[in-house]
Amino acid sequence: MDILLGIAATILEQLQKPTLAFLIAGMVLAAAGSKLAVPDPAYKLIVMLLLLKVGLSAGISVREADLVALAVPALLAAAVGIAIVLLGAGSLARLRGVGREDALATAGLFGAVSASTLAAGMAMLDDAGIASEGFIGALYPFMDVAALVTAIVIAKLGMARNAAAAGAAGGTMALGGGPRLGGVEKGLVPGILAETARSPAISALLAGIGIGLFARPDAVFDSFYEPLFRGLLSILMLVMGMEAWARLSEMRRVAHAYLAYGLLAPLVHGLLGLGAGVAAHHLTGFSEGGIVLLAVMAASSSDISGPPTMRGALPGANPSAYVGTSTGLGTPVAILAIPLWIALAGWAVG
Template sequence: MDIITDIASTMLAQLQKPTLSFLIGGMLLAAMGSKFEIPQPVYKFVVILLLLKVGIGAGMSVRDANLAQLVVPAVGAAVVGIAIVLIGARTIARTRGISHMDGMATAGLFGAVSASTLAAGMAVLDSENIAYEGFIGALYPFMDVAALVTAIVLAKLAEARQGAAAVQGGTMTIGGARAGGPTVEGGLVRTILKDTVQSPAISALLLGLALGLFARPETVYASFYEPLFRGLLSILMLIMGMEAWQRLSEMKGVAHAYIAYGLLAPLVHGALGFGAGLIAHEVTGFSAGGTVLLAIMAASSSDISGPPTMRGALPKANPSAYVGTSTGLGTPVAILSIPLWMALADALIGF
């Protein structure tokens, strides 16, 4: 009975947080036929500011970290982020009735990291006086960016293949070569990767990372980006909520698949993160607390960098699918799984 109460209270808390509550508010406005709207130029400006803020903060965290100790867990975090997206590409993105674009956007959010879930994990460890590395916060951009870029590239690659097949009856030729040839495939991947990096969303994120790493943006970050962040995020969620309501009919008949993925994926992903932490422990002496937090990062799903990135890079994807599944289901499961990773770390490594 206690666990049911815990789950209910955790989900209620998620509903009250800005990410999901403003999303629901936007859906309610659309359901009532409201004429409320945010001009497109304002929306684009909000997205750029949000992603610049996320990138700058991540870059400053990496810059201030101990690079010698950071390398192995950072590589592990990036590999886990990519692996999560690849798993999603083979599961949710291939489920009958779910569009590949929606599935990849969902996988991308689950591969990326929730800063609030990571903070919750740190708070739990602090309350138990469990030590962990000070550079843990610098690990999340490695997993975050790797997952988002991988999901976007795979989604666009699949879309390009489908479009070419539809136009040419299933046979795409470029320079006399068939679409399945290695030269054409390589050229297509390079084109998609170039387009992804040059897209406004990823460009802003990468620019922020570079500024955080190589410049000294602390003053403008503290005085401008940080105070505006939550308010701008709420505006973005309103927009996405209204769009989600308009496209809610697309989820009829496949909601069960998103529910199953939202409940099970965080546990599988957390196990991958925990495994990467164990490898880092064996190689570098990475702490048990750090291993727990790496598992929490992998189990979490992005509620900050992910939604605006996906909205900007994959506008055809349905926000009600990827935001609802990740924030509404994935986040509560990730938070509730924290004791599991702590128990495993204590048993296998010891606090």
Template sequence: MDSILTISSTVFEQLQKPTLAFLIAGMLLAALGSKFEIPDPVYKFIVIVLLLKVGMSAGISIRDADLMSLVVPALGAAIVGIAIVLLGSRTLARLRGVSTVDGLATAGLFGAVSASTLAAGMAILDDGGIAYEGFIGALYPFMDIAALVTAIVMAKLSSARRAAPEVSINSDGTLAAGGPRTGAAPCEDTDNASLVRGILVDTFRSPAISALLAGLALGVLAEPDSVYKSFYEPLFRGLLSILMLIMGMEAWSRFAELRKVAHAYILYGMIAPLIHGLLGFGVGLIAHELTGFSAGGVVLLAVMAASSSDISGPPTLRGALPEANPSAYVGTSTGLGTPVAIFSIPLFIALSEVLI
């Protein structure tokens, strides 16, 4: 009973924090039909600044980080990203009314990471005085890229299998449909390898990943401490509050898109972030036992797992899987997945207080 009361009180307190309050305010503005809007160039500028800040913060911290302390959480992040896609391929992608490609695209988006949700988690931990590893932002690309690549490759292979004619040779020498193709494996291996290379290149070239990796490289290889402290750090919370307003309005507007697709997506969008977050939390606990990974780090790994990409994922999927329905994967992610993930942050904080 005491644990339930602790979790409940923590959740209530976190809902009053600025980050979540601005998200709720954005949803209310959209629900009331407000004409308030942020120009798209301003939105992109905010996202790039936040990602550069997160990347530089991680890079500066990596300089003095113990290699093993970073490797174990990074490996865990990649495993979680892949596991989320595989789980989605066995659940959502097999439900009635859900095509395999749409299901895998949605799972890929949920396996990838929302930089804004990660930033929100960092802000909430900072407000609560909860310490976490400075290199936590460096875990973002490991989970993000692993999930997107896994989802896109699985979807491409699934489409190729359905489209390719399956031919077998009968005993009399005639051809018959329905059997396995002969001599196709080398070609398939070559095509798959080229596909994976192309996906990796596109992912690394995406604006979000590029900004994050640029900030990471600057933090590790250069000395951006002065500009980081005088420009990026002071602007972080103010820009994040504006981003939360935008995300709240976007989340509300996406609810309408979900009416066009199967109800399975609504169920997935509400439940998956919690399951994924608990999966990330469990991997974080393993890292905690092996390397002393902090309680705050465990929470942020859970937040990354619970989040669904709202920046790098959609354009990557749209370019790699044009046949997938954006109303399905973007609507589910932004309309349900993102708010559920952000509102679950207090839950993971409370769990860390009870278990660590």
């Protein structure tokens, strides 16, 4: 009974946080027939500012870290982010009735990282007296960006294949008209990668990372981007809530698939992160606390960088699928699982 009460309390706490509260408010407004709308140019500006902030924060974190000690866990974190998306592409995206673009956007958010969940993990480690590396925060962008870019590339690759197949079926030349290797047109994957890098969402994210890494934008970051961030994110979530309500009917037939994924994926992903942390421990002496936090990052799902990135790069994906599943289900499970990762990490290095 205590466990059930704990789960209910955690879910209620998540509902009261701005990310979900504004999303739900948008859904309520849409359900009531509200005419509220954010002009498209303003919306695009909000998304650009949000992603520049996320990129700047990531670049500054990496710049200030010990790059030698960071290298191995950073590469493992990126590998975990990519693996989570590939798992989603091989599981959720293959279920009947689940849209592939929706599934990949959901997997991308689950592969990315929740800053609030990571902060909760750090607080629990402090309470338990377990130390961790000072550069742990710098691992965030490696897992985050790797997962988001992988999800977007796979989704766009699938859309390009479908477009090429439709063109061929209609008697027109397939995309590019070039030779094909293993069923994939030669040059298609590099083209998709280049297109993804040039897309507004990823361009803003990469620009922020580059500026944060190679310049000194701390003053403008602290005075402009950081104070605006939460307010801009709340507007984004309000708009996404209205969109989610308009497309909620698309999920009714497959809601059970997202429910199962939201409840089980954080545990599977956390085990991947735990395994990567144990590998880093044996390779470089990565700490017990570091192992726990790598598992926490892998188990979490993005509530900050992910939604605007997916909205900008995959506008056809359904927000009620990827935001509802990740923030509404995945986040509470990830937070409740933190004691599990503490116990397993202690056993692994004990």
